[in-house]
Amino acid sequence: MKSQHYLSSIKGSSRCLTLALAVGTLLASFAVSAASVEEVRLWRAPDHTRLVFDLSGEVEYKLFTLSNPARVVIDIEGSSLGGDLSRLDFNESPISGMRSAIRDENTLRIVIDLGAQVEPRSFTLAPNSEQGDRLVVDLYDESPSANAPRSTITNSSNSTSAPRSDERRNIIVAISAGHGGEDPGGIGYDGKLREKNITLKIARALFDQLERMPGYTPIMIRDGDYYVELQRRSEIAREERADLFVAVHTDWYRTSRANGLTIYALSGDRADRENSRRVAQKENNADLLGGVGGDLDLSSWDDDVALTLVSLQMAWSMEQSLIAGTRVLESLDGVTRLRRDKVQQASLEVLKSPDIPSMLIETGYLTNPDEARRLNTSAFQQKLARGIAQGVMNYFYDAPPEGTLVAWQKSNGIVPLPGIYMVKRGDSLSVIAQRYNVRLAELKSVNSISSNTIHIGQELTIPGVGTAEPEEHTIRRGETLSEIAQRYQVSLGSLRQANNITNDRIMVGQILKIPAS
Numbered sequence: 001m002k003s004q005h006y007l008s009s010i011k012g013s014s015r016c017l018t019l020a021l022a023v024g025t026l027l028a029s030f031a032v033s034a035a036s037v038e039e040v041r042l043w044r045a046p047d048h049t050r051l052v053f054d055l056s057g058e059v060e061y062k063l064f065t066l067s068n069p070a071r072v073v074i075d076i077e078g079s080s081l082g083g084d085l086s087r088l089d090f091n092e093s094p095i096s097g098m099r100s101a102i103r104d105e106n107t108l109r110i111v112i113d114l115g116a117q118v119e120p121r122s123f124t125l126a127p128n129s130e131q132g133d134r135l136v137v138d139l140y141d142e143s144p145s146a147n148a149p150r151s152t153i154t155n156s157s158n159s160t161s162a163p164r165s166d167e168r169r170n171i172i173v174a175i176s177a178g179h180g181g182e183d184p185g186g187i188g189y190d191g192k193l194r195e196k197n198i199t200l201k202i203a204r205a206l207f208d209q210l211e212r213m214p215g216y217t218p219i220m221i222r223d224g225d226y227y228v229e230l231q232r233r234s235e236i237a238r239e240e241r242a243d244l245f246v247a248v249h250t251d252w253y254r255t256s257r258a259n260g261l262t263i264y265a266l267s268g269d270r271a272d273r274e275n276s277r278r279v280a281q282k283e284n285n286a287d288l289l290g291g292v293g294g295d296l297d298l299s300s301w302d303d304d305v306a307l308t309l310v311s312l313q314m315a316w317s318m319e320q321s322l323i324a325g326t327r328v329l330e331s332l333d334g335v336t337r338l339r340r341d342k343v344q345q346a347s348l349e350v351l352k353s354p355d356i357p358s359m360l361i362e363t364g365y366l367t368n369p370d371e372a373r374r375l376n377t378s379a380f381q382q383k384l385a386r387g388i389a390q391g392v393m394n395y396f397y398d399a400p401p402e403g404t405l406v407a408w409q410k411s412n413g414i415v416p417l418p419g420i421y422m423v424k425r426g427d428s429l430s431v432i433a434q435r436y437n438v439r440l441a442e443l444k445s446v447n448s449i450s451s452n453t454i455h456i457g458q459e460l461t462i463p464g465v466g467t468a469e470p471e472e473h474t475i476r477r478g479e480t481l482s483e484i485a486q487r488y489q490v491s492l493g494s495l496r497q498a499n500n501i502t503n504d505r506i507m508v509g510q511i512l513k514i515p516a517s
C-alpha cells in the first residue's frame, strides 16, 4: 500500500549546539526567556505539512505570510537556531526551502520559501512526559490536488467489482488507526514500541481482510505516519457514508501486569462517565497533543437541545454500537485474553458520531512485555484482524443494511465465504460444514482433523474458497453475471471467458464454471 508520508529530522551537530548554547547565554541578558530551537521535524500528511520546532523553553513568536514569492515568516523572540535547516527533506511538500537569520540582535527569523499556496496555522505545545516545549506550524494545501484528504482513503473498489449506483451497494467500514505523526500514543515497556505504529499495522491487516470480502469496502482514516484530528476522523467517516466506525488502539497501565483486550462502544449514558473519563485520559489526550483540545469535558451531553435533536439517531447507533462490539468481542474470544467479557460503554470524542455505530478496540497492553511482543508480531496482528473482520461480518450478516450486497446474499441464503473460519464458542464441525454447504468429511480432511474436537479460536480452512479447483454455480432468478463474479471474487472478464459468454445474457438454471480466482 502506497503511503504518502515521510519524516525528516535534523539534530544539530555538537558544534552547532555549543554555538547555540553560547548565543543563548549571551541573549539571556537581553531577554527574559531565551529559548533555542533545538530540532526541526517535518511530516507530510495528505492535506497539510506539519513542522514541529523543538524548543528549549517557552517562546513568544509571530507568524505572517509574504507574497511574490510566497513565503511564511516566523519571528521567534530571544531565540537562536541549533540545527541545520538545509538538511530537512522537503520532497512532496509545498516547501522549496528554509532559511534563518538573527534580526534586531535577538529575534530569530525563519523564512519558509513556498512552491505552492498554503494556509498556515500555528500553535505552541507545553512540555509533556515525552517531549519539551514545541512550536507547531501546519501548512494546509490551498488547492485540492493529488494530496487532497480523499487520497488518503484507500478505496478497495475497482472497475470490475465496484457496484454501480443502481446495483447493490457495499457496506463501508471506516478503520481509524489510533494516534500518528507527532502523537506516538502509548510507549511500550521497553521505551521503544510506539502505539501509533502497531495500530497502523493492525488497521492495515483489518483493511486487507475486509477488502477481500465481496460486499465490503474498507476505508483507512489514517494510512501513514501523520496525525488526523479526532473530529476530522469522524468527519471522514461521515463523508464516506460509513456503516461502521472501528478505532484501533493499544492500552497502557502503570504496572506491567495489566493485560487483555477491551472494546468500548458509543454511549451517551451518565453511568458510563467513569469509563469515559478513564479512556479519555489515555486516548483523548491525543487530541490535546495535536493542539486542538480534546473534549475532556463530557458535560456536553447535558445539552438538552442537542440531545433532543440527535436522540433518535443516537439511540439507534448506540444500540448498534453495542451489538457490533459484542459480535467482535465474541469472535475474538480465544484469539486473545478478554479483559472484560462485555463491551464497555464510553462517551468518547473519537466515538462521537451520533449517526454511525462506533467502537474503540484496545487490542492489548504495550506496558505488558509478553503482550507487547505479541502485538508487535505480524502473525498476531493478522489473527486480531481476522477476528475483528469476522465479528464485523457476523454483525452485518445478522441485520444487513437495506440495499447492500450482504442483504441480498442473506435473502438468497448465501453465507459469505471468508475462506478461513475462526471457531467460536458453541460451534461444532457439523454446524460449520452445514453453514458453508461443504461435506463434513471434506472439511475435516482439508484441515487434517481426525476427531470431531475443535477449540475456540482455531482457524479452519473452508474448502472451495481460494483453491484451484473449478467450481460451478447454478444461476438463480434475479442474479447477474457481475454479482456472481463478485461473490466468487473473480473478474467479470474471466467469468465470461470461462463460460464462452460474449454478451451478458444468462438464464435461470444455467450452470456456470467459476474460474480459479
Ligand SMILES: [Zn+2]
Pocket (backbone or CB within 6 Å): 178, 179, 185, 186, 195, 249, 250, 282, 283
Ligand atoms: Zn491509543
